[in-house]
Amino acid sequence: MVPRMQLLLVEDDPTMQATLHRALTRRGMEVTAVGDGRAALSQWAARQPDAVILDLTLPGLDGLQVLQQARNRGMRTPVLILTARGTVGDRVMGLNAGADDYLSKPFDLDELEARLRALVRRSVDPGNNTTPLAPSNVQIGAIRYDKNSGALYLNGEVMELTPRELALMHALLAQPGHAVTKERLYELVFPGQLDVQYEAIEVVVYRLRKKLAGTGLTLMTLRGLGYLLRTDA
Numbered sequence: 001m002v003p004r005m006q007l008l009l010v011e012d013d014p015t016m017q018a019t020l021h022r023a024l025t026r027r028g029m030e031v032t033a034v035g036d037g038r039a040a041l042s043q044w045a046a047r048q049p050d051a052v053i054l055d056l057t058l059p060g061l062d063g064l065q066v067l068q069q070a071r072n073r074g075m076r077t078p079v080l081i082l083t084a085r086g087t088v089g090d091r092v093m094g095l096n097a098g099a100d101d102y103l104s105k106p107f108d109l110d111e112l113e114a115r116l117r118a119l120v121r122r123s124v125d126p127g128n129n130t131t132p133l134a135p136s137n138v139q140i141g142a143i144r145y146d147k148n149s150g151a152l153y154l155n156g157e158v159m160e161l162t163p164r165e166l167a168l169m170h171a172l173l174a175q176p177g178h179a180v181t182k183e184r185l186y187e188l189v190f191p192g193q194l195d196v197q198y199e200a201i202e203v204v205v206y207r208l209r210k211k212l213a214g215t216g217l218t219l220m221t222l223r224g225l226g227y228l229l230r231t232d233a
Contacts (some may be wrong), residue, residue, distance in 0.1 A: 007024060011035065019084050045073070161211065
């Protein structure tokens with residue numbers, strides 16, 4: 001008999017917590033649910049679950065604090081952040097704090113279950129490095145782009161980029177090998193910010209160029225066309 005997945009659900013909204021507890025239990029998981037950060041750390045240490053679903057907005061300790069303290073204590077359980085905070089910056093902060101995956105609300109239960117089971121499989125066989133990249137991942141130079149989370153990894157570590165630098169990279173990676181006009185980049189990097197000077201995009205490009213040094217990628221300026229991200233020869 002296959003053992004049931006032991007899951008710790010950390011969600012402070014009573015309705016969401018009850019809904020997820022019921023749905024995941026019906027899908028064959030054994031769920032322990034808590035509604036605040038301190039209780040989450042206590043249950044995490046006591047039960048040693050197979051995976052943790054962690055909301056970011058929690059009373060007591062917020063989700064990022066819970067995650068950081070757990071990792072500092074050596075608790076390596078796979079963590080999926082589940083939150084209404086859907087910005088790229090929030091995703092990167094969560095991944096930098098030690099999360100393994102990220103899913104924004106609203107979400108599909110089938111996708112949540114699939115991601116949880118994938119996290120547990122990877123944790124059972126962490127030394128397996130022969131698995132090809134999933135379709136949601138793009139490798140270019142030394143950088144890996146995870147389309148699901150929006151994060152960029154350099155040699156396995158999340159790249160420390162500002163939200164604007166990350167938005168610029170996303171725009172360039174949407175069509176690798178194709179130039180993106182300055183006008184389009186401005187719209188994507190500074191959406192709705194009419195008070196920002198048009199030339200500000202050049203500052204973001206300059207800073208990003210410096211961070212891409214040594215990654216095998218070059219951010220080129222093509223006169224009259226825009227900007228192009230290419231791999232070094």
